[in-house]
Structure formats: C-alpha cells, structure tokens
Amino acid sequence: MKIAVLSGKGGTGKTLVSVNLAAVAEKGGYFDCDVEEPNGHLFLKPSDIEEEEVTSLKPVVDMDKCDGCRVCVDACVYKALAYIPGELMIFDEICHACGLCTHLCPRQALTETKRVIGTIRRGRRGSLSVHTGTMHIGESTGVPIIKELLKKLDDDLSIIDSPPGSGCLVLETIAHADYCILVAEPTIFGAQNLALVHELTQVMNKPAGVLLNKVEDGINPSELYAKEKTLKILGSLPYDSYVALENSNAELLVERSEKYRTFFLELLKEVVDEATLAAQR
Amino acid sequence: MIIAIPAEEKSLDSVISVNFGRSPYYCIYDTEKEQSTFVENKAVERSGGAGVEAAQNLVDRKIDALVTFRLGDHAAKVLTTAKIKVLKAVNLSIADNIAKVLDHSLEELNEVHPGGINKG
Numbered sequence A: 001m002k003i004a005v006l007s008g009k010g011g012t013g014k015t016l017v018s019v020n021l022a023a024v025a026e027k028g029g030y031f032d033c034d035v036e037e038p039n040g041h042l043f044l045k046p047s048d049i050e051e052e053e054v055t056s057l058k059p060v061v062d063m064d065k066c067d068g069c070r071v072c073v074d075a076c077v078y079k080a081l082a083y084i085p086g087e088l089m090i091f092d093e094i095c096h097a098c099g100l101c102t103h104l105c106p107r108q109a110l111t112e113t114k115r116v117i118g119t120i121r122r123g124r125r126g127s128l129s130v131h132t133g134t135m136h137i138g139e140s141t142g143v144p145i146i147k148e149l150l151k152k153l154d155d156d157l158s159i160i161d162s163p164p165g166s167g168c169l170v171l172e173t174i175a176h177a178d179y180c181i182l183v184a185e186p187t188i189f190g191a192q193n194l195a196l197v198h199e200l201t202q203v204m205n206k207p208a209g210v211l212l213n214k215v216e217d218g219i220n221p222s223e224l225y226a227k228e229k230t231l232k233i234l235g236s237l238p239y240d241s242y243v244a245l246e247n248s249n250a251e252l253l254v255e256r257s258e259k260y261r262t263f264f265l266e267l268l269k270e271v272v273d274e275a276t277l278a279a280q281r
Numbered sequence B: 001m002i003i004a005i006p007a008e009e010k011s012l013d014s015v016i017s018v019n020f021g022r023s024p025y026y027c028i029y030d031t032e033k034e035q036s037t038f039v040e041n042k043a044v045e046r047s048g049g050a051g052v053e054a055a056q057n058l059v060d061r062k063i064d065a066l067v068t069f070r071l072g073d074h075a076a077k078v079l080t081t082a083k084i085k086v087l088k089a090v091n092l093s094i095a096d097n098i099a100k101v102l103d104h105s106l107e108e109l110n111e112v113h114p115g116g117i118n119k120g
Helices: A014-025 A040-044 A071-075 A100-104 A143-152 A168-174 A188-203 A221-228 A241-248 A258-280 B050-060 B073-081 B094-102
Strands: A002-006 A029-032 A047-061 A081-084 A087-090 A110-125 A128-135 A158-161 A179-184 A208-215 A232-238 B002-007 B025-030 B035-040 B065-068 B085-088
Touching (some): A002 A014, A014 A029, A014 A158, A040 A110, A128 A143, A143 A168, A208 A258, B002 B094, B073 B085
Parallel strands (some): A029 A158
Antiparallel strands (some): A081 A087, A110 A128
16 A cells, blocks of 8 residues: 655645654655655654665767767757857756767767766664655756655555655656545645646546645635545644644654544544555446 | 847847846847847747757857846856856846947856756
C-alpha cells in the first residue's frame, strides 16, 4: 500500500500529516520527496543514516571535434546551450539531461558525463524506514532524485510526502502511489489549489480523498469543493494553536496527544480501507 | 557599432524593458547607418533558458553593445564570451539611451543576478 500526501500549495500540512501517519503506523517507509526543502526527518529523527549521491548526466564538448554546426543549440528544448564562434557553452543548471544534443551531434563532439545533483539519506526509526531526498541548490529539476528515492518503496506500507504544487516533481512522486491524500486549507485559494491537484490525480487515474486541515467555524470552500465533486472527505483537523506549537518544535502529535494519536490511527485505517476498496474497483 | 536595447514597444520613444531575457522586443540600432530596427524576442514565452536564447540571438545579430537595466548570469556569460559590452541603462526612452551611448555617458553594468526562473 503506497500512499502519497499532496496539496496544490505549500504550508497546508502535507508533512504534518505524513510524519504522523508514518509514526503511528510504526512500520513500512516514509519517503520525503519534497527535495527542495525536505523536513520530515526533523520530526521522525531517524538514526543509522546511510547517505548516497544522486547523479545526472550532462553533456561535455570536445572543441577539437565541434565544427560549430549548432544542431545541438537549435535542438535543445531547454536552451542550455549557446554557441559563440570558437566556443560551445553548456549551462549545467539549465540542462535537463535529456541527451538529445549528444544523440544529434553529427561529429560526435558531445559526450555525457555524470554530475552530482543531490543526495539521499536512508535511516531508521524503529521498524519504520525514513528516506529523504535533497536537491542541491541551483539545480533545475529534482526528478532524478525522486526516482532514485522511490526505488526502495515498501509495498506493505509507504507514506510518500510530496512536494507542493502539481508539476513534474509531483507527477513523479505519485506515479507509484495507490492512493492520494489531498490536504486542503479552508480558504478560496486553498480550494483552487485543491482543484488543481484533484485534477492531476484524475488525469493520472489515482484514487484520492481530502483531508481538511486548519478547519474553523464557518464556510469551508475546500469542503464545498469536495462535496461538489463527491470527493471522499477522509477527516478534518481543527485550526489549533496546540498543533502549531508542537509542530514548530518538531514534535510528533501522535506522541504528545492521545486525541491526535487516535485521529491519525483512524485516518490511517480509513485511508487503507479506501485504497483497498479503490484497488478492487 | 551595433547596439541592442530591450524594448517594451516597437518605437524609439518606448521605455526600456526591465527584463532582458523576457523583453517583448529588442531595438537594434546601427550607429553608422543611423538606422533602428525592432525584432521580436522569441524567447519571451520560454519557461526556462530565455536569457541564454535571447543572448544567443543577439550574438548572432553581431551586436557590439547591449544597454539593459539588469541581466542574468547565464546571459551575461554568453555575452561576455562573445566580447559584447554591457552598459547600464538609464530610466529614459530608447532614443535617449542611444544618445547616451554615443556620447559615452553610460556606465558598464557590473552586477548580474542569478539566472533561471524565479531567482532574479
């Protein structure tokens, strides 16, 4: 069972939900795919950490072979190449490592070499494995890091903490997920962002449910959206200064409060049941 | 000498575009022929690499100098490698900036911002 936790915007509570679900499960794996700023490890505090580097390919030019035909410059979708008479310039941070330039070069002047774009740390918290991907500052894409990180997905139970938004990184993150939890705030902006990730899960044919977070009295546009789309509401977390305080001290709610421990145990059960049902459909 | 200036509109009275790579047009001015032409910037809609593409296009037009408010480091690297002089624009029309290039009263642009999306 692989469960991804996502949201259309940052700060809705993806990591709060992910780390508490993983902690309450006490087994399986937690995967922090928010490679631009992973922070799940601050809560789960894993030990026995093993670190590996993630590399990506980059083109390197041999100017003795380059005749300045510019096939590579014109072909590059990302504009990572420029040609000044006598010099082919390659911008590594813009390059997406697609390999097209190397493939097309009529004089085989381009070759690919490896370069480090990030790191992966894998550790343990009791029976739970904790996996964290980190992208180096200035890199254009963390997709290769997420790919590598998710190679160790645990089929029994994996909680996948997604980056915010609905772009390439999120696509890669939910590609292997059996079920998606969409965390949403009770604002119009929150509902619009919920709609974006909901559409993404539909395009990718992933079953999904909403977890309403920071809920107060009054109208909740995200709840209205969920009801309109007959999207399953998995649970509702209140706007609670206690949660904010514990969270800002990197504490796990499920270890500090019986009320929240019960909430996340029930949420986990609900999600597993929903995902099991969805798999049978 | 051929000068390039990022332009908001296709007119010498236009203001200079605050962006280099995502400027809608460039004014290309030939000081010997005293002729100006306006070219569209095809890089404007790129999600990334706009600065590099725009710089490449200007290098291909064999410009000698660029007048701009700001410049990303990727584009700056392309232009300096091609030995193109980069001058700091003043907040006047394109025609006024051209006049200031001709009487050598523009300073060189020494600062560049990090290239790439959302980093400038």
